[in-house]
Amino acid sequence: MSTVFERELEDLKGKVLKLGSMVEKAISDSIKSLVERNSKLAADVIDKDPQVNAIDVEIDEECIRLIALRQPCAGDLRLITTAMKITTDLERIGDLSVDICERALELNEEPPLKPYIDIPRMAEIAQGMVRNALDAFVKRDSALARDVLTRDDMVDNLNLQVFNELLFFMIQDPRTVSRAVKITYISKYIERIADHATNVAEMVVYLVEGKMIRHMAVPGAN
């Protein structure tokens, strides 16, 4: 039989997961709206962002309440502080998905520059990082969290590749500059999403092992 506090912690985890699944969907929908030139889907993602913000605030308030009333320590304390921190990252991922949708809406008004190839690949990796970081959070699996950290470089490299390719377009034909810059932004947004997923994974390592590994070199990553 679990105590009231244990049930509260389970509820908290549930809320973090709910937020996580909302932003994961926001990422995939934002990329879909871009690739399929679906402006309605982009507008949907933008409309749903206030729900993401509301859960972010709700989780923060719940964490503050638990700290004040339960005076948690050890694993409980690490769970609550981790929830507070990763919620901020998840909410930012939601914002970045909205940014992608805003650029998609603009791009959808103009003729396509070229088929999107690397952007969906980047997004898929970044979204996988978010999903696995959250899986690691739920299962308290620090090995999985560390695996997420190794994938950030792939996204960084793709971002650079996208930029170089678009630079070539812009040099060739200045009429592409407006569209190419917007796509560069999108690539950067995805790269930021992967950075936030990395933060989440680092906090999961803290949750499980009690070790802060932020701003340290990651084995297996460059």
Next chain:
Amino acid sequence: MSEKGLKELKSEVKNLNFYYGDVHALKNISLPIERRKVTALIGPSGCGKTTFLRCVNRMHDLYSHNRYEGEIILYPEGINIISSSIDPIEIRMQISMVFQKPNPFPKSIYENVAYGLRVRGIKKSQILAEKVEKSLRGAALWDEVKDRLNNSAFDLSGGQQQRLCIARALATNPRILLFDEPTSALDPTATSKIEELIIQLKDEVTIIIVTHNMQQAARVSDYTAFMYLGEIVEHDKTDKIFTAPSNKLTEEYITGRFG
């Protein structure tokens, strides 16, 4: 000797075993006590915290069937506190205890503090008065009692009585102060005063405190030892114990999942 230098250690407990007759109450306790730091002992009732504390000033000597084994070394001399060749009275002069309930003597405020000094043979009234004032100031009580030193100690509130007991303990310049749940009979305001005092006192004296209040251990101590069934399960820096303990049993105890 542990890996810590002599200068940092006030005391070191090595393979301490204690028996109440046939009952083996403390089992192979080993624990460094760092100089001018607060070490907190936590653990469920009956785990041996108080038994351990009482070993440190030889209080168990009062009953003949009690038996110590092992060593509690007091530095810098390196003497073994629990050796039968060491006079327990002398140990208690140097290692004072403050108990759960305030227990002033049925005497005046002044005489409570002067008592230990008189036992030590100090007779000159000027020296006594100076030491009494210093001890009362050390226990953060002087300003509240300086105009009524000859009143009975029982006129004081519970929190003041406990600070008087601390002043009484300080009067003989102890090297280690032992606190056995010193605030469990006090209200939050008095508790907070005693906790502040403990933190101030560690500039002068090494402190070991037994407490049932996890938050108190977290607030006042530098090191925490978790005891269970007469053994030390884990001993580490307090912030480590309360954020990321190494032992599962410690985790379960401090998060309220057992004990």
